Amino acid sequence: MMISSIVRTAIVSLRRDSGALALSFILPVVFFSIFAVIFGGRRDSTPKIKVIVVDEDQSRASERLLQGLKQEGSLVVKTRPEPVKGAEQPEYTATTAETAVKEGAAPVAVIVPRGFGENPIAFGPADASRPTIQLLEDSSDMVAPQMIAGLLQKVAMTSMPDLMAEQGSKYFDQFAGGLTQEQRKRLNDGIRYLRERQESGAGAADSGSGGGIVAVKARAVVGENKNNPMVSFYAAAIGVMFLLFTASGAAGALLDEAESGTLDRVLSSRVTMTSLMLGKLTYNSLLAFSQLVVMFLWGWAVFKLDFWSHIPGFIVMGVCTAVAVAAFGLLLASICHTRAQLGALSTLIILVMSSIGGSMFPRFLMPESMQKAGLFTINAWAIDGFTKVFWRDEPISHLWPQVLVLLCIAISLFAIARQVARRWEYA
Amino acid sequence: MFSPATWTSNSSVPLRIAALVKRFGQVTAVDGITLELRSGECLGLLGPNGAGKSTLIRSIVGRVIADAGTISVFGAPADSMAARSALGWIPQELALYPRLSCRENLQSFGRYHGMGGAALGQAVERCLGWATLTDRAGELVKNLSGGMKRRLNMAAGLIHQPKLVLMDEPTVGVDPQSRNNIFEMIEKLHSEGMSLIYTTHYMEEAERLCDRVAIVDHGKIIALGTNAELVRNAFGSRSQVLARFAGADDRVAAWVKERGGHAVDGSAQFTIEHPTEIGGLLEAAAKAGFELVDVSLRKPNLESVFLHLTGRELRD
Numbered sequence: 019m020m021i022s023s024i025v026r027t028a029i030v031s032l033r034r035d036s037g038a039l040a041l042s043f044i045l046p047v048v049f050f051s052i053f054a055v056i057f058g059g060r061r062d063s064t065p066k067i068k069v070i071v072v073d074e075d076q077s078r079a080s081e082r083l084l085q086g087l088k089q090e091g092s093l094v095v096k097t098r099p100e101p102v103k104g105a106e107q108p109e110y111t112a113t114t115a116e117t118a119v120k121e122g123a124a125p126v127a128v129i130v131p132r133g134f135g136e137n138p139i140a141f142g143p144a145d146a147s148r149p150t151i152q153l154l155e156d157s158s159d160m161v162a163p164q165m166i167a168g169l170l171q172k173v174a175m176t177s178m179p180d181l182m183a184e185q186g187s188k189y190f191d192q193f194a195g196g197l198t199q200e201q202r203k204r205l206n207d208g209i210r211y212l213r214e215r216q217e218s219g220a221g222a223a224d225s226g227s228g229g230g231i232v233a234v235k236a237r238a239v240v241g242e243n244k245n246n247p248m249v250s251f252y253a254a255a256i257g258v259m260f261l262l263f264t265a266s267g268a269a270g271a272l273l274d275e276a277e278s279g280t281l282d283r284v285l286s287s288r289v290t291m292t293s294l295m296l297g298k299l300t301y302n303s304l305l306a307f308s309q310l311v312v313m314f315l316w317g318w319a320v321f322k323l324d325f326w327s328h329i330p331g332f333i334v335m336g337v338c339t340a341v342a343v344a345a346f347g348l349l350l351a352s353i354c355h356t357r358a359q360l361g362a363l364s365t366l367i368i369l370v371m372s373s374i375g376g377s378m379f380p381r382f383l384m385p386e387s388m389q390k391a392g393l394f395t396i397n398a399w400a401i402d403g404f405t406k407v408f409w410r411d412e413p414i415s416h417l418w419p420q421v422l423v424l425l426c427i428a429i430s431l432f433a434i435a436r437q438v439a440r441r442w443e444y445a
Numbered sequence: 446m447f448s449p450a451t452w453t454s455n456s457s458v459p460l461r462i463a464a465l466v467k468r469f470g471q472v473t474a475v476d477g478i479t480l481e482l483r484s485g486e487c488l489g490l491l492g493p494n495g496a497g498k499s500t501l502i503r504s505i506v507g508r509v510i511a512d513a514g515t516i517s518v519f520g521a522p523a524d525s526m527a528a529r530s531a532l533g534w535i536p537q538e539l540a541l542y543p544r545l546s547c548r549e550n551l552q553s554f555g556r557y558h559g560m561g562g563a564a565l566g567q568a569v570e571r572c573l574g575w576a577t578l579t580d581r582a583g584e585l586v587k588n589l590s591g592g593m594k595r596r597l598n599m600a601a602g603l604i605h606q607p608k609l610v611l612m613d614e615p616t617v618g619v620d621p622q623s624r625n626n627i628f629e630m631i632e633k634l635h636s637e638g639m640s641l642i643y644t645t646h647y648m649e650e651a652e653r654l655c656d657r658v659a660i661v662d663h664g665k666i667i668a669l670g671t672n673a674e675l676v677r678n679a680f681g682s683r684s685q686v687l688a689r690f691a692g693a694d695d696r697v698a699a700w701v702k703e704r705g706g707h708a709v710d711g712s713a714q715f716t717i718e719h720p721t722e723i724g725g726l727l728e729a730a731a732k733a734g735f736e737l738v739d740v741s742l743r744k745p746n747l748e749s750v751f752l753h754l755t756g757r758e759l760r761d
Contacts, residue, residue: 279538283601286506286534287557288526445469445509 037362045366052373055388066094066386067162068124070115073097075149077135079181083170083232086177087128090169096124116154116239120410125159125382126166127239128152138174138181138232153236158251158409159382167234174232180213240410249321250408251380251401257313258339258400259368259377261306265347266364268302272351273360276442291443295348295436302344303337310336324408331407331414338424339400345431346396352438371395399423456520459484459531459609459640460505465514467500467664474500475511476664482609487631487641489655491648491747493757497664498644499537502613505642506534518609530558533607535599537614543587547578547597550586551604558605572600575630592623599630609640616650628653648747660751667754672747679753680745686715686723687743690735700733707752714752716745 032038071087073080088095099107099118110118115127129152137148151170155163175182187205190197197205275281284294314332317323325332350367354360372378374388375397381389392398403420406412460482467475474497482488490498503509505516507524521527541550551569555561560568573579576596586594599615612631616624631654635641645651651658652672660668660675668675689712690697698708704726706715715726720742730737745753752758 278543279536279540280542282503282508282538283534283536283540283554284557286508286529286532287554287605288529288559289557444507445503 035358037359040366041362045369048366048370052370052388055385066092067126067165068094068096069162069166070096070110070118070124070127072110072112072115072127072129074112074132075130075134077138079135079138079178080130082178082181083130083138083173086173087169089177090173092165093169099123112152119154119156119239121412121416122156122240122405122410125156125162127154128166128170129154138178138185148233150233150235153234154239155236156240157238158240158248158380158405161383163236167236170232170234180209183209249317249323251405253313253317253323254401254404254408255377255380255397257310258343258375258397259372260313261309261339261343262346262368262371262396263364264309265302265306265343266350266360266368267347268305269298269344269347269351270354270357270360272298272348272439272442273354273357277356281442285443291439292436295432295439299341299344299348299432302347303340306340306343307336310340328407328411331412331417332404334414334417334421335400335403335407338403338421338428339396341428342396342400342424342431345428345435349431349435349438352435372397374398376401396424396427399427456517457484458482458517459486459519460642461515461517462501462505463515465501465504465516466512467497467504467509468512473664475504477514478661478664478666479514480659480666480669482640482642484640485635485638486656487635487643487654489651489658490642490644490661491646491651491658491751492644492661493646496646496661498661499613500664501661502534502611502642502644505611506532530605531608533602533605533610535602535610535612535615537617539594539598541586541594541598541601544585546583546585547573547589548582550597550601554601555604560605568604568606572604575603575633576600577626590623592619592626595619595623595627596630599627603634610634610642612641612643614644614646616645616647648751651747658747660747660754662751662755668750675747675750676745679750680716683716683718683745684720685743685745685749686713686717686726686740688713688715688726688730688740689738690730691738692736696733697735700730700735704729707756709752709758714749716753 069087071084073084084095084097087093096110098109099114101107110127112129115129118124119127131149131152133149134151153163153167153170155166157163183205187197187202187209272281275284281294285291310332314323314325318325347364350364351360354363372395375381375392375395376384377397381392381398381401384392399420403417403424406416406420458481460480462478462480465475465478466473476497478497478501480488490501492498500509504511505518505523507528516523518525518528519531521531542553545553548569551572552565555565555568570579573582576599578593578597578600581589581593586597589597595615595618599612602610602612615631616627619627628650631641631643635654643651643654655672657669657671658675659666668678670678694708694711697713701708701713701715704715706713708714713730717723717726723740723742727737727740748758
């Protein structure tokens with residue numbers, strides 16, 4: 019009897035606490051859905067890996083390899099950058115492809131060198147004189163480069179069986195003393211058949227196995243000198259998530275002041291609502307920036323993050339991120355009527371934003387649709403900016419998209435918060 | 446001590462309210478109030494909870510926008526910068542920063558009023574002295590006693606040396622000793638010529654502190670004058686008899702009503718022209734079968750006036 023009374027009281031209380039209800043039932047479902055999508059619950063949206071291919075050889079073999087890669091369903095092969103204002107861009111070269119990988123346009127670039135077609139495949143030990151395919155990789159993506167390396171071998175097997183047979187006969191000539199005329203004729207017929215079959219497209223989908231038949235040399239072009247590759251990513255990712263929590267908590271001071279009557283007293287002085295909110299925005303921004311400083315200094319001291327050589331970029335991204343999260347916190351506080359409401363709402367929104375925006379799981383590993391959804395979060399833009407600074411060593415001028423978006427977010431959220439705060443201005 | 450800061454004004458009348466109306470949905474909190482405060486006067490707004498006193502005060506400080514009517518503070522409209530500078534508002538709530546010390550709170554509110562430098566320092570020390578908190582200046586507000594917080598709350602409203610101070614029930618939740626301290630602080634201000642508006646639902650406070658009293662009920666001023674004027678207008682030269690009877694409250698109440706009196710806190714209250722009428726009343730009570738516990742004769746007070754005008758007690 020007593021136990022049921024206690025249960026009944028608790029149920030009634032929960033039913034009237036919309037924040038607790040949302041945290042109990044909506045947040046788990048939302049989280050479950052987000053992670054289900056990220057980890058392949060929907061197969062059709064599994065992310066495709068972008069790969070840049072530079073064909074310096076322009077031979078039949080390199081063309082076959084390129085075609086083979088293009089036919090791989092898990093790859094998006096790019097041979098030239100996206101058109102700019104409708105104008106087609108020139109094909110990638112080894113240099114521009116390396117820059118593109120550094121800038122994050124793709125995690126891997128495959129450079130097929132001149133002379134590759136003369137000796138495309140090799141059985142046996144590596145031959146230093148043979149032209150080698152170069153794999154330029156961004157080591158922050160731990161999956162894509164390995165996958166491409168494997169696929170190159172597979173494509174070599176499936177897309178150029180004729181070349182393989184031809185190469186095989188050369189090896190036979192070299193090591194076994196050659197073929198008779200009759201044997202040579204039959205082999206050539208076979209190779210011709212394979213070539214025709216390949217050119218008609220019949221053999222493209224065949225699966226094959228084997229390894230090391232095309233010579234590939236991988237080289238990290240991003241993060242190759244980093245002491246601890248993922249620290250800068252996580253310093254930004256985790257940092258931004260906690261910044262959001264701190265900012266909404268700090269902005270909650272507005273609610274405390276409204277409840278205690280202090281806000282009324284302040285607004286009866288010469289302080290206007292706009293100046294009060296600008297003051298809160300400034301304070302919350304300083305607080306957020308200080309948090310970032312502490313976080314990155316900790317990363318430098320403990321995890322050898324290269325902090326000191328990236329100070330200007332850090333300041334630019336730090337300030338923009340701090341102002342954006344401060345405005346976000348003010349908006350949440352303006353919308354809510356009590357601290358309890360603010361706690362529930364901010365937890366809900368921040369956790370969802372952080373999961374979609376890449377604070378919990380790198381965005382490049384997410385499905386395409388999820389990556390696009392992430393662009394609606396502060397986390398994604400802030401993390402992208404910090405990654406440009408600390409991972410890709412890009413100049414400050416390259417930060418303009420992140421700076422622009424974060425400042426626009428800050429201005430918009432602050433403007434809305436100011437509008438919502440009219441309810442405190444007058445009765 | 447609290448010489449008001451200099452600022453431009455085009456009127457010597459501290460406060461003028463004309464036909465003020467404020468509605469919250471279906472409820473009319475202020476219903477056509479017209480009022481004028483004289484310079485150096487302490488005017489009491491006396492009324493029960495929910496009478497509209499706080500809404501009136503909040504309208505004066507510009508925190509409530511009236512639906513109709515006008516308010517001018519030394520000739521300046523409410524919510525103008527001139528009015529804000531001239532007004533000192535002591536809200537009912539403890540509107541302080543709990544994690545700041547007494548001195549830091551006063552400094553903050555002083556800065557919000559545009560003060561700074563030596564002038565602010567002097568104003569802070571003066572306010573601390575007035576609130577007898579000089580020796581607790583460095584103490585965090587959250588660690589102060591209830592009475593000290595109240596005194597600091599009042600001091601914060603005076604930091605910018607206003608010319609007109611609005612006090613909204615400043616003694617709510619205060620023990621008798623602290624209440625007395627607060628009265629002394631207000632009397633000191635008043636003696637220095639400060640114009641004051643003091644809202645309360647305690648008749649004793651209005652009687653002790655105020656030159657004139659406006660009795661407020663249901664958003665209207667139902668009587669305005671000095672204490673003596675209000676009593677004289679309501680009762681003339683009549684007196685009041687208070688009688689207490691043992692048991693049978695409902696029967697006593699019905700009998701009191703029948704005889705034209707009021708039942709208040711278990712006592713019967715009658716208005717009489719002459720003390721000799723007491724005998725007749727007691728005789729009638731005895732005939733009705735009521736056992737008299739005690740009886741007293743008194744001059745009517747503001748509580749009596751409120752009861753007389755509204756038929757209700759001040760603390761209803």
